[in-house]
Amino acid sequence: DIQMTQSPSSVSASVGDRVTITCRASQGISSSLAWYQQKPRKAPKLLIYAASSLQSGVPSRFSGSGSGTDFTLTISSLQPEDLGTYYCQQANSFPLTFGGGTKVEIK
Amino acid sequence: EVQVVESGGGLVQPGGSLRLSCVTSGFAFTTYAMSWVRQAPGKGLEWVSAIGADSAGTHYADSVKGRFTISRDESKNTLFLQMNSLRAEDTAVYYCARPISGRAGTRWFDPWGQGTLVTVSS
Numbered sequence: 220d221i222q223m224t225q226s227p228s229s230v231s232a233s234v235g236d237r238v239t240i241t242c243r244a245s246q247g248i249s250s251s252l253a254w255y256q257q258k259p260r261k262a263p264k265l266l267i268y269a270a271s272s273l274q275s276g277v278p279s280r281f282s283g284s285g286s287g288t289d290f291t292l293t294i295s296s297l298q299p300e301d302l303g304t305y306y307c308q309q310a311n312s313f314p315l316t317f318g319g320g321t322k323v324e325i326k
Numbered sequence: 327e328v329q330v331v332e333s334g335g336g337l338v339q340p341g342g343s344l345r346l347s348c349v350t351s352g353f354a355f356t357t358y359a360m361s362w363v364r365q366a367p368g369k370g371l372e373w374v375s376a377i378g379a380d381s382a383g384t385h386y387a388d389s390v391k392g393r394f395t396i397s398r399d400e401s402k403n404t405l406f407l408q409m410n411s412l413r414a415e416d417t418a419v420y421y422c423a424r425p426i427s428g429r430a431g432t433r434w435f436d437p438w439g440q441g442t443l444v445t446v447s448s
Contacts, residue, residue, distance in 0.1 A: 257371075268426060314387050319370050320370045
């Protein structure tokens, strides 16, 4: 199985800050990676797919990059509504696996 | 509007069974693979199972293999998850999730349902 490791596990930043979350796969997955945002007591929401493609309706301050084993989600200017937990997911092969999550808090 | 709505969760004793349903609408259900993903209380996301379009192939997480069965009823646009031999560690919110396109091999999900809570406890 492919293991997905996210860091950091939590981040606290101010409105307007740039926030970067990383995800590392235990083996190469090409660009088969997605990022989700989950707000408390809500279902996850897809932000980025194929490592860098922005899902329709998602604000352009979210961006993704990377390929192979190392990936990054960047929020260019943190907004209050961005609080929540962010997960990466590899889609290269079954079983599909998620990272452990990164909790984003607003200072 | 694309919708997926889960039901069937509840309280069940260890060793018991439960059948989850996911009723879909707003898209051509027969052309999409579907998945179940769960989230234990206070924990992260865990993919559980997937079924191909027209039931063309099924996949399971090792943690549920041999105990859970995924299926679909194309006439009712409905996805199912039959859960047998339930354990305390199966306690979670179970989400039904649809890939963003019907293209084979698409395995990133949007939309997700609101989830249904399964609690396994005596």
